[in-house]
Amino acid sequence: MRVQVFVVIAILFALGSSFQIYDQCDRRWGLTVVANSSGETLCENYRLGSFYTIIASVFADAKKPCGNAPVCTPDVLAKTLDEKKFRKNFNSLTTDEFNFDVLASLGLKLIGCTSDRKQMVKNLYSGGIVIANDSPSSEYYWVLVRQATERHAIVASPRNIYKQKISWLLLHKSCTFKWI
Numbered sequence: 001m002r003v004q005v006f007v008v009i010a011i012l013f014a015l016g017s018s019f020q021i022y023d024q025c026d027r028r029w030g031l032t033v034v035a036n037s038s039g040e041t042l043c044e045n046y047r048l049g050s051f052y053t054i055i056a057s058v059f060a061d062a063k064k065p066c067g068n069a070p071v072c073t074p075d076v077l078a079k080t081l082d083e084k085k086f087r088k089n090f091n092s093l094t095t096d097e098f099n100f101d102v103l104a105s106l107g108l109k110l111i112g113c114t115s116d117r118k119q120m121v122k123n124l125y126s127g128g129i130v131i132a133n134d135s136p137s138s139e140y141y142w143v144l145v146r147q148a149t150e151r152h153a154i155v156a157s158p159r160n161i162y163k164q165k166i167s168w169l170l171l172h173k174s175c176t177f178k179w180i
Contacts, residue, residue: 020060021144022074024053024158029075035082042074048087050141051131052078053158057144058108058129062179066106080106100175109180113173121148123176132174145174 024030030043034052042049052074059065059072066072067080081087084102100110111128114120124130130145134155143155 021057021156022053022060022158024049024074026074029073029078032075032078034078035087042078046141049074050143050158052081054131054142054144054156055103055108057156057158058177059106064107064179103177104180107180108177111176111178113175115173117150120145120174120176121150123174124148128176128178130174130176 022029024046025043030041032042034040034042034045034048042052056066056072056074056077059077064072067076069076081102084099084105086099086102088097088099103110108129111123114123120130120132124145124147130148131142132145132153132155134141134143134157141157143157145153145155147154
């Protein structure tokens, strides 16, 4: 138990005390209905809710607005992106189904997506903001990659911070963004 507590504290220290990952089921926005999702909320639609939550956390950390509010939160980002037709196809949540130009209009430009481990690590350490699909089960969700080697990564999800095998993260694609 002591080792686990130490590891969590070390991970949090490594992430920097100022970085905040929002909880996608927070009572302030978790009940926000996601557009064209059969009435699912940000909390219920884990795949899309995790994407909005991670990206909102990135905006909030950089102290950049993502809509008409001074602070970017998942509900504001979801509304802004839904209005701008961010999702090309509401039945799929692969990286190919997102219109990343919409994020560029908010100041966050897509550099590229890859399934290559070395490229993901290189993108992260060259200053990129890297998000990836984590899929240890049949459900996948989005995480923010904070540190990585070719074998493991420290990732932050809308629920917790943990160490994950790179192979799980790259079953789909990781995408790198930069501020413009």
